[in-house]
Amino acid sequence: MPVKIGTIDLGAFPLLLAPMEDVSDPPFRYVCKQNGADLMYTEFISSEGLIRDAAKSLQKLDIFEYERPIGIQIFGSNIESMREATVIATKAGPDLIDINYGCPVKNVACRGAGASLLQDIDRMVAMTKAVVESTHLPVTVKTRLGWDDNTKNVFEVAERLQDVGIKALTIHGRTRAQMYKGSADWSMIRDIKRNPFIEIPIFGNGDVDSVEKAANWRMEYEVDGIMIGRAAIGYPWIFREIKHFFATGEHLAGPTIAERIENCLTHLQKSIEWKGEKTGIFEMRRHYSNYFKGLHDFKEFRMRLVTSDSQNTIIEILEEVKEKYETEMA
Structure with a gap:
C-alpha cells in the first residue's frame, strides 16, 4: 500500500529529508533528490518574516520542479501571522505546507514558536486549524515527544491535530529539553502508530544514520516512513543505500x-x-x-x-x- 499525504503518492515506505536551518536549501535538496529522497522540505521559514517581506524568508520560498513533492515549512507564535504566512507560502506553489512545532533552539522556542507550543496544546490546535483553513494544500506537522520528560504529550497532540485536518505527522523522538542530546526514543512513536484512532501517516525522525537502523526501526517501530536529517549532510547517498537494502537485503557500496x-x-x-x-x-x-x-x-x-x-x-x-x-x- 502506498503512503499518501492527501493525493501525494510517496510510494510504499518513503524516506523524507528533514528541514534543516542553513542546510536544506535548493542546492542541497537537489543532491538529496538525485540520491533518492522521496519528500523534502524547505528550511523553516518565519511567518513574521514572510509577512514583512524579509528577503531571507522570501528566498527560502524558492522551489523548483525537480524537487517535487516539496513542502514549505513555516513557524511562528502568532495565529493570525501563521494564517497570513500560509496564504503567502501557498502562492509559492509547494505540494504541501508543514508546521514546525519541534524546533528546540532558544530564539525560536523561547519566543513562543517551534517546540514551545508543546506547552500549550490548545493554542497549537487553534494555530493548526487556522493554517489548515487557509490553504487548499495538505498540511503536515513536525513535532517532538513533548517539552520535557514530565510532559510527553505527543499522543494527545497526534489525535487532536488529526481532528483539525493535518494529513501526516513527523515525530522527532526527543523532548525539547533534550535538544539533540542523548538518544532518540521511538517507542512513543510506535504507540501513536498503533493508536486505532490515528489514520494519517506517522513518520519517525531522530538518529537514523545507517542502513541497519533504518531497516530495524522500520520493523520495530512500525512507522510509515523515516525522516533523515543530520546523517544526510555531506552524505546524500544514505537515501539510495537504504532503498537498495530495502529492495535487495544487500549493502550498496559507499560512494567512490x-x-x-x-x-x-x-x-x-x-x-x-x-x-x-x-x-x-x-x-x-x-x-x-x-x-x-x-x-x-x-x-x-x-x-x-x-x-x-x-x-x-x-x-x-x-x-x-x-x-x-x-x-x-x-
Whole structure:
C-alpha cells in the first residue's frame, strides 16, 4: 500500500529529508533528490518574516520542479501571522505546507514558536486549524515527544491535530529539553502508530544514520516512513543505500572518491546558479568537510577549499583531491 499525504503518492515506505536551518536549501535538496529522497522540505521559514517581506524568508520560498513533492515549512507564535504566512507560502506553489512545532533552539522556542507550543496544546490546535483553513494544500506537522520528560504529550497532540485536518505527522523522538542530546526514543512513536484512532501517516525522525537502523526501526517501530536529517549532510547517498537494502537485503557500496567529487561539484554548481558566484561559493564552504569526512590528511585541502573564492580554483583543488585519494585507495 502506498503512503499518501492527501493525493501525494510517496510510494510504499518513503524516506523524507528533514528541514534543516542553513542546510536544506535548493542546492542541497537537489543532491538529496538525485540520491533518492522521496519528500523534502524547505528550511523553516518565519511567518513574521514572510509577512514583512524579509528577503531571507522570501528566498527560502524558492522551489523548483525537480524537487517535487516539496513542502514549505513555516513557524511562528502568532495565529493570525501563521494564517497570513500560509496564504503567502501557498502562492509559492509547494505540494504541501508543514508546521514546525519541534524546533528546540532558544530564539525560536523561547519566543513562543517551534517546540514551545508543546506547552500549550490548545493554542497549537487553534494555530493548526487556522493554517489548515487557509490553504487548499495538505498540511503536515513536525513535532517532538513533548517539552520535557514530565510532559510527553505527543499522543494527545497526534489525535487532536488529526481532528483539525493535518494529513501526516513527523515525530522527532526527543523532548525539547533534550535538544539533540542523548538518544532518540521511538517507542512513543510506535504507540501513536498503533493508536486505532490515528489514520494519517506517522513518520519517525531522530538518529537514523545507517542502513541497519533504518531497516530495524522500520520493523520495530512500525512507522510509515523515516525522516533523515543530520546523517544526510555531506552524505546524500544514505537515501539510495537504504532503498537498495530495502529492495535487495544487500549493502550498496559507499560512494567512490570520484562520486564524492562529482556530487560536491554538482552541489557547488547548483549553489552558484541559485545565489550567484560569490554567495554560492561562500555558502558551500560549510559542506566540504562533510563530503570528505574520513579521508586522512584532508585538512590542508579543506583549508584551501574554504578560503578560495573562485569556482575554477575550487574545481582544480577537487581534481587534486581526486588524484591523491584515488591513487591511495587503488
